[in-house]
Amino acid sequence: MANAASGMAVRDECKLKFLELKAKRNYRFIIFKIEQQEVVVEKLGQPDETYEDFTGSLPADECRYAVFDFDFITDENCQKSKIFFIAWSPDISKVRSKMVYASSKDRFKRELDGIQFELQATDPSEMSFDIVKARAF
Template sequence: MSSGVSVNPQCLELYQEFKLRKKYKYIIFKLSDDLSEIVVENSAETGTYDDFLQKLPADEPRYAVYDFDYEKPGEGQRSKITFYSWIPDTAKVRQKMLYASSKDAIRKQLIGLAIEIQGTDFSEVDHETVLEKASRSA
């Protein structure tokens, strides 16, 4: 099921800068106020993982990409482009449905994602959980 939501071109422009030039550490996307398109809410050129998590609202859905750095034993520093579908249990039902049905609109246009994380509460997006997923994926 698709929601008919479009993706604002700025989302893709920032994502290209994020992916190719490593200009951003993360970008957070949300549905526009009229719910017609996905727009950039926030982006940061630097910041820790905790900084990023603090930008995710506790009771509203968001999408995000994060350049996840980690150490792989025997291989050194690695980094993976991680896509987040943040749909907290505490969000309104209508919001949850809209975000769930609109996810593919943006997900399909962000080429080069290595990992996808679905979060319904903060334990599912904590550093250890994502680190485990990053380490498992080749």
């Protein structure tokens, strides 16, 4: 379970909730945090929540991982969805926290099968709605 490189474990609930987001669309987003050497689910966004609700749920001064199910309509009028993985590492968060999140990210991301895009952000402008939309198309 724990990764030798980072010593980080991933709670089963993280994978289960991600599968529900991916397959059943029960959630719009999931925010994960590292707590006592383990990645845990911090918040589940309901299907009717918006991208603004999601970004507002991220702490301004602490690192997090998140997945967001981005719905959009293509130019051909097709309903589509892309799952984004976001590594949130604000400039003002503690250096140790940034290091722990950075060293554990790839292993954690591998646990979540079905991520289509990844964003790394150190401030909200780096993951604006327009950036996410541009990446999805």
